[in-house]
Amino acid sequence: MPVKDSGDYIIVVENISKTFPDGVKALVDFSTRIHRGEVVVVIGPSGSGKSTFLRCLNGLEEIDSGAITIDGIALNDHKKSRLEIRKEVGMVFQQFNLFPHMTVLENISLAQRRVRKKSKEQARDMSMDLLKKVGIAEKADNYPGQLSGGQQQRVAIARALAMMPKVMLFDEATSALDPEMIGEVLDVMKALASEGMTMICVTHEMGFAREVSDRVIFMEDGKIIEAGTAEHFFSAPAEDRTRLFLSQIL
Amino acid sequence: MTASYLSRRTSLWHRIYRSPIFDIVQFTLLVFAVVWFFSSSTEKMGYNWQWYQIPKYIFTHDENGYAAGPLWEGLMVTLRISGISLVLAFIIGLGTALFRLSQSFVARTIARVYLEAIRNTPLLIQLFFIYFVLGPVLGINRMTSAVLALSLFEGAYTSEIFRSGIVSIRRGQWEAAYSLGLSGFDTYLYIILPQAVRRVLPPLTSQAISLIKDSALVSTIAIYDLTMQAQALIAETFLTFELWFTVAGMYLIITATLSVIVNYMEYRFKVSD
Ligand SMILES: Nc1ncnc2c1ncn2[C@@H]1O[C@H](COP(=O)(O)OP(=O)(O)OP(=O)(O)O)[C@@H](O)[C@H]1O
Ligand SMILES: [Mg+2]
Numbered sequence: 267m268p269v270k271d272s273g274d275y276i277i278v279v280e281n282i283s284k285t286f287p288d289g290v291k292a293l294v295d296f297s298t299r300i301h302r303g304e305v306v307v308v309i310g311p312s313g314s315g316k317s318t319f320l321r322c323l324n325g326l327e328e329i330d331s332g333a334i335t336i337d338g339i340a341l342n343d344h345k346k347s348r349l350e351i352r353k354e355v356g357m358v359f360q361q362f363n364l365f366p367h368m369t370v371l372e373n374i375s376l377a378q379r380r381v382r383k384k385s386k387e388q389a390r391d392m393s394m395d396l397l398k399k400v401g402i403a404e405k406a407d408n409y410p411g412q413l414s415g416g417q418q419q420r421v422a423i424a425r426a427l428a429m430m431p432k433v434m435l436f437d438e439a440t441s442a443l444d445p446e447m448i449g450e451v452l453d454v455m456k457a458l459a460s461e462g463m464t465m466i467c468v469t470h471e472m473g474f475a476r477e478v479s480d481r482v483i484f485m486e487d488g489k490i491i492e493a494g495t496a497e498h499f500f501s502a503p504a505e506d507r508t509r510l511f512l513s514q515i516l
Numbered sequence: 517m518t519a520s521y522l523s524r525r526t527s528l529w530h531r532i533y534r535s536p537i538f539d540i541v542q543f544t545l546l547v548f549a550v551v552w553f554f555s556s557s558t559e560k561m562g563y564n565w566q567w568y569q570i571p572k573y574i575f576t577h578d579e580n581g582y583a584a585g586p587l588w589e590g591l592m593v594t595l596r597i598s599g600i601s602l603v604l605a606f607i608i609g610l611g612t613a614l615f616r617l618s619q620s621f622v623a624r625t626i627a628r629v630y631l632e633a634i635r636n637t638p639l640l641i642q643l644f645f646i647y648f649v650l651g652p653v654l655g656i657n658r659m660t661s662a663v664l665a666l667s668l669f670e671g672a673y674t675s676e677i678f679r680s681g682i683v684s685i686r687r688g689q690w691e692a693a694y695s696l697g698l699s700g701f702d703t704y705l706y707i708i709l710p711q712a713v714r715r716v717l718p719p720l721t722s723q724a725i726s727l728i729k730d731s732a733l734v735s736t737i738a739i740y741d742l743t744m745q746a747q748a749l750i751a752e753t754f755l756t757f758e759l760w761f762t763v764a765g766m767y768l769i770i771t772a773t774l775s776v777i778v779n780y781m782e783y784r785f786k787v788s789d
Contacts, residue, residue, distance in 0.1 A: 324695055353697035363688035367710050376706060377696035422692075429696060 276302040276433060276464050277323065282332030284318055284488075292318035294488040296332070303462045307475040307496070310485040311511060316468040319485070320435045323466070324355040337432050353381060356426030360438040362418045364410035364425070370397070371406040374425045381429065389428075396424040400454050416447030423454055434458065436467040470515050476500065484508050536721075536775035543768070554757065563757065570758050573749055590745030591766055597662055597741060598728045598770075604667035605727060606720075609674025614704070616679055627675070634672035640733055642669055647737045662734040670727045677719045681712030714785055721778040725771045732767075742766060 277300040284293040292315040300306055308316050321327040323334060325341055325348045334341040341351050365373050374393040378384045384392070397403040400420040402413075410418050419439060426434060436455065440448045452474050459465055459478040469475070475482050476496040483493045484505075492499075492508045503509050532538055558565070573585040584592075615627035634642070646668075647661040656664070685708050693703040713720075735744035746763040750756050 326691055326694060349697060349699075352695060355695070357691075357695040359688060359692065361688050363686075363692035365689065365692070365707055365711075367714070377698055380699075380702045380706070381697040425692075425696070 274302050275299045276304075276337050277466075278333075278335040279323075280333045280335075282322060282329045282334060284315075284322060284327060284329055292488050293322065293329075296488065296490065298483065298490065298493075300464065300466065301480075303464055304480045305459045305463075305465045305478050306467070307479040307482045308466060308468045308485060309470060309472075309475075309482060309511070309515070310491075314486045315488040316485060317437050318488075320357070320437050320466060320468060323433075323435060324357055325351055326357075353429055354432045355435060356429055356431035356433070357435045358419070358422050358426055358437065358439045360442050362410070362415070362422045362442070364418055364422055366410050369407050369409055370402075370413070370421050373410065373421060374428050377425070378428050392428060393424070396427055397421075399427075399457075400424045401450070414447060415443045416450045419443065419447075419451045420454055423451075423458075427458075433464045433466070436465065436469065438468050438470075440469065440471060472496070472500075472512075472516060484511065486511075536772070536779055540772050540775070547765075547768075551761070558757065565758065566755060567758055569753070569755055570762050573759070574762075586740075586745045586749060587742065587762065587766070590740055590742035591770075593740055594728070594731055594742040595770070597659070597666065597734060597739070598731045601663050601666035601670065601731070602724055602727055604663065605670035605674050605723075608667055608671030610678050610709075612671065612675035613678035613682060616675070617682060631672050631675065634669055639665065639669045639730055640736065643733060643737060658737055658739055662731075662737065662739055666727060666731060666734070669730070670723060673726075674720065674723050677716050677723060678712065680719075681716035682708055684715055685711055714782075717778055717782050721775060724774060724778075728771055728774070729767065 279296060279298050282293055282296050285291050296319065308319065310316050318327055322329050323336070336351050337354060339347055339350050341347060368376065371390065371393050374396060375389040378389040378392060379386065394403060394406065397406055400423055402417050402420055405413060405417060410421065413421065439455070440451050443451060448471070452471060455467065455474065456478050479496050481493060482496050482499050484491050486507060492503060492505045499508070499512060503512060573587045575585055575588060576583045612627045612630060615623040618624060643662065643665040646665045647658065650656065651661050689707055689711070690703065693707045731741060732743040734741055735747065738744065742763055746759050750759050
């Protein structure tokens, strides 16, 4: 694991729990700390609470107890802290969730203009730069429905990046894609990782984990079972449950 | 090649079949059948058709040029009342829908009370209540009473349409907007409403058509709309059949035009998602 200043945690999660109204315990006394610039991959069986963890980090789900601090801002009930965190934490969804009635350019520019209060020109310049970065500048004036899944997901990444977030969350960003399109999205994510973005990625792409992640967290039933480098998981996972899970996905 | 040609043909046929134009054609044929039925039976009745009398009630032409007849004036009143009420009904409907979906208990309760009150009483009673009870109290005139009654009544139904459109938008759209830091207001304005409104254009059109038809009720408080003018003319001239056919035709032209415009808009602004 790269050496990092132990005091420089951008995300601090302390003993959070989340129980859904129907009684499902999605997160149980969950704690972790994430360094600035760290790339964390979260794996685990379906229903283990991976999405819930990510969604708690940007306030999409309320936590029942515990504390979340992101870049020094405590995520609590205050509308202001919540807004601050929403602005600083970008999220990419499995289903892209692009706005279908807006062009690609409008999708990427909207929040810059409405939240960051940029001028139309500034927003457009930034959007075009981001589109070039994700490799689909020529699709700026298309509607999402005219794009392939891989292209849509790259637009979704560009849209999140347009807010200049300090943290990016990826919830199974490649799971809804046809196999031939997974690579192009992973490449964008890898480039982002190498630029020093703090990233938490729920994914079962172990190749990606091995190549760019600093840490892999295996979770089950709302708890961390085991955490370590990708190498650790490939060579010597300590827990039986981890071994069983890895044997299923690899 | 052939397959795609065929499927294009079916889809075109489908579009025609499902478009309001098809309904209008059907309806027109039906009207002709009814007219034929009437003319043949009124002949036996000995009814003396005097269609030539009708045009002068729409327009008169003399040395000073064209002048509007009573039916045309009535049509204008109907259009004015319907137009203003339509705009108000959409505003009230949207507001009520947002109230119903809001976090605030008070807002939700206000919306519920309004909806229950409007939907469980007849429009005619609401119109009378506003004109005869609220009118003198608030000092509002005939026209305002009519517009108020119509927009409150149709607003209640419109709100359900807006609400269904809003709740039909997938949760992911809200979540994407939320995670970009957009405010609730911006989320509605830029993300949810544009998509919701496009989805509910067909039922909104039906509601607009209902409003135009329901506006005939304002004749009961002696507003000289299309219906009232017709009643007055019939009392004077006894051209019962001709005038009612003409008036029905005029309503049909308004509503059909509206359908065609909306149909075109729907086609223009179609979103694939
Ligand atoms: N909105 C909700 N209401 C009730 N239960 C929920 C809700 N969202 C998630 N859950 C439950 O919480 C548990 C954790 O769900 P979560 O979506 O976090 O799992 P996951 O690890 O992301 O699974 P997957 O790999 O299938 O995406 C599951 O048992 C799920 O059924
Ligand atoms: Mg999930």
